Amino acid sequence: MGYLDGFKVTFLKLFEERVTTEYPKEKRPKPARFHGRHVLNRxxxxxxxxxxxxxxxxxxxxxxxxxxxxxxxxTAPVSPGERYGYVYEINYLRCIHCDLCVEACPTEAITESNLFEFSFTNRSDAIYTKDELVVDDEGRPRRQPWELWHDGDDLGTSGWMRATASSGNPDYQNRISWSSELGYGVRDPEIGQYISDVRDEADSSEDQYPSADSGNHH
Amino acid sequence: MTGDPLYLDGVDLTDVGIMALKVVVAFTFLLVATMFMVWFERKLISDMQNRIGPNVAGPWGLLQTFADGVKFFFKEDLRPENADPLVFRLAPYISAVTAFLAFAVVPIGGSFGDGSSGTVTIFGRETYLQVADPPIGILFLLAMSSIAVYGVMLAGWASGSKYPLIGSVRASAQAISYEAALGMATVVVVVLAGTLSTHGIVAAQSGGITRWFLVSSGIVPFIVFFIAATAELNRPPFDLVEAEQELVGGFHTEYSSIRFALFFLAEFMNVITMSAIMVTLFFGGPAGPIFFGMTWFWPTIWFLLKVLAFLFVFVWLRATLPRLRYDQLMHLGWKLLIPLILFWLMFISLKELRATYDWNWVVTYGAAVIALTIGASLLVAALRAGDRAYQEELEEV
Known part of the structure; x- marks a missing residue:
């Protein structure tokens, strides 16, 4: 019954699980490499x-x-070496969260967090300066009044989140880890970027970053 | 067939009161049902698309339509500069009022089986459970559904804008195409029932499912009526009138605020009315088993359930079928539905005539087959001649 097959499909959908969630009430676990707002690490x-x-x-x-x-x-160096970022500003009205800055950074200074629920009431709030971007003395991202945080959103900000492999090798040779870091929310180093490695990590990372109401599915 | 027994012994104040009560009840019922229908459609279509759908306003989102209505009331009422002021204002009311009026002749209850004539007793008076039972009930329904097209047509024309105009031109072409099939499917029912009164049609179907015109007319008229009704309602897959991808919103592109809400209301009200008409014409109206007590109560429940089933099917259609192309729409209407229902109408009429006058079987159907063969040969000859002329024309160019 070629013409009527479609009716069966739509009817059976009535009894399937819903794929959408009630977003503000119920939030899904974010992927390990989620691109949220940036932090400047120390x-x-x-x-x-x-x-x-x-x-x-x-x-x-x-x-x-x-x-x-x-x-x-x-007398009072800000960063090890010769130069430091004197002014650092990101305009979040323009940022597309492509993570190319993270790729480019030679010192793993800039990384992205899981925070994405922030909105501003004026344009100047949208421009994050060093005051907002640099992590605090414990290594936490600084929370702004207009940002909505959930448990685990500020974890895993530190770490090399490259989409490409170093030196073209998908394995991190000799388990290259990221440079040392203030203690809070440091992510385990990623061992490889083969599909199987990424899958393994994604499975384990769901426990690592619990999200609000993650168990509340229909 | 004497019409509503309420007026048999003259009209006094009680009769007027009952009449007013019926009007108010029907009006309220239709409004509430429309509210429910909008919610039902949104919820069901989201279920069929693996979504959750409206669930914030009220329990299960039931008050969503109410919230939307309130919002519409407080929106700015825009009128384009090029719009014709009077017609632009009038059009939504034509749509809404005809949608209301059509429902007035639909019997929504009353027991028809076992010799009872579908009357109920209110305040000691016997009356039908329908607002009005004019002897021309079916004609009234067809008239109202035709006038409703004017609402769409005038809205598009009066907007002074091109997309609405294209939408409304499509609407009128579509309505003309499908009203023929719709009307003839109705005529089959009228032939079988022997009356134009909706009450009479329901009464003629009393006494079990086999008496329903769905069965006794051979299902084809119902299928034709259903397809034509879907087209008449501008529901998917026949929603070319407001094809969002092509025409922005179709005839109501330039409408906003409460005027848009009126179109919206009329559209969904028409869906309910059309479902009710189909139930009346083909599914025995309020007919159904009466289990215990309250003989006036069960028929109404059965009626509502049948209407609900149709509403479900309408939403199901929308979830499943893609929109027809314009030539497909015209092809289906003119080349398939109309010849089919024309043939069926002649067949049913012949059958009824033969039964009435007790003609001989062989002679009747033999003559019919001969007549059909002659007609078909003439038609084929005409088509061939037309084709030849077309080919010659092509060769000349």
Missing amino acids: YEDGMEKCIGCELCAGVCPAKCIYVRGADNPE
Whole structure:
């Protein structure tokens, strides 16, 4: 009954599980590599990782990053090395969360968190400066008044979230980990990027980042 | 067939009161049913698309339509500069009022079996459970569904904008095409029932499922009526009138606020009315088993259940079928439905005539077959001639 097959399909849909969720009430676990708002990381001694090289600003397709580097003050250096990010601004009205800045960053200074529920009442709030982006002394992202946080959203901000492999090798040779980090929410290093590795990690990461009401499915 | 027994012994104040009560009840019922229908459609279509659907306003989102209505009331009422002011304002009311009026002749209850004539007793008066039972009930229904097209047509024309105009032109072409099939399917029922009164049609179907015109007319008229009714309602898969992808919103593109709400209301009310008409014509109206007590109560329940089944099917159609192309629509209407129902109408009429005058079987159907053969040969010859002329024309070019 070629013409009537479609009716069976739609009718049987009545008894299937719903694929949509009641978003504000019920939130799904986010993938491990979710692209949320950025954070600027610091080393475990409190030094900022950003060296003001402006590679992130150069690669940004939305032109939403503005960086000005400056020489480190000799008496009170901000970052290890010669230069540091003196001004660092991201305009979230423009950012498309493509993560190219994270790819470009040579020192793993900029990474993305799981936070995405933030809206502003004026344009200046949309421009995050170093005050908002740099993690605090424990390594937590700084929470802004207009941001909606849930359990686990601020975890896993540290770490190399490259989509491509280093040196073209999908295995991280000798288990390259990321540079050291202030203690909070550090992600385990990823061992490889073969599909099987990624799947294994995705399975285990659901326990690692519990989301609000994740068990509340229809 | 004497019409509503309410007026048999003259009209006094009680009769007027009962009449007013019936009007108010029917009006309220239709409004509430429309509210429910909008919710029902949205909920069902979301279920069929693995979504959740409206669930915030009221329990299970039941008050969603109410919330939408309130919102519409407080929206700005826009009128395009090029619009014809009077007609632009009038059109939504034509749509809404005809949708209301058509429902007035539908019998929504009353027991018809076992010799009872479908009357109920209110305040000591016997009356039908329908607002009005004019002797031309079916004609009234057809008239109302035709006038409803004017609402759409005038709305599109008066908007002074091209998409609404295209939408309304499509609407009128579609309505003309399908009203023929719709009307002839109705005529089959009228031939079988021997009356134009809706009450009479329901009464003629009393006494079991085999008496329903769905069965005794041979299902074909019902199928034709159903398809034509879907087209008449501009429901998917025949919603070319408001094809969103092509025409923005069709005839109501320029409408906003409560005027748009009126179109919306009329559209869904027409769905309910058309379902009720189909139940009346083919499914014995309120007929159904009466289990215990309250003989006036069960028929209404059966009627509502049957209407509900149709509403479900309408939503099901929308969830399943893609929209027809315009030439497919015309092809289906003119080349399939109309010849089919024309043939069926002649067949049923012949059958009834033979039964009435007790003609000889062989002679009757033999003559019919001969007449049909002659007609078909003439038709084929005409088609061939037309084709030849067309080919010659092509060769000349």
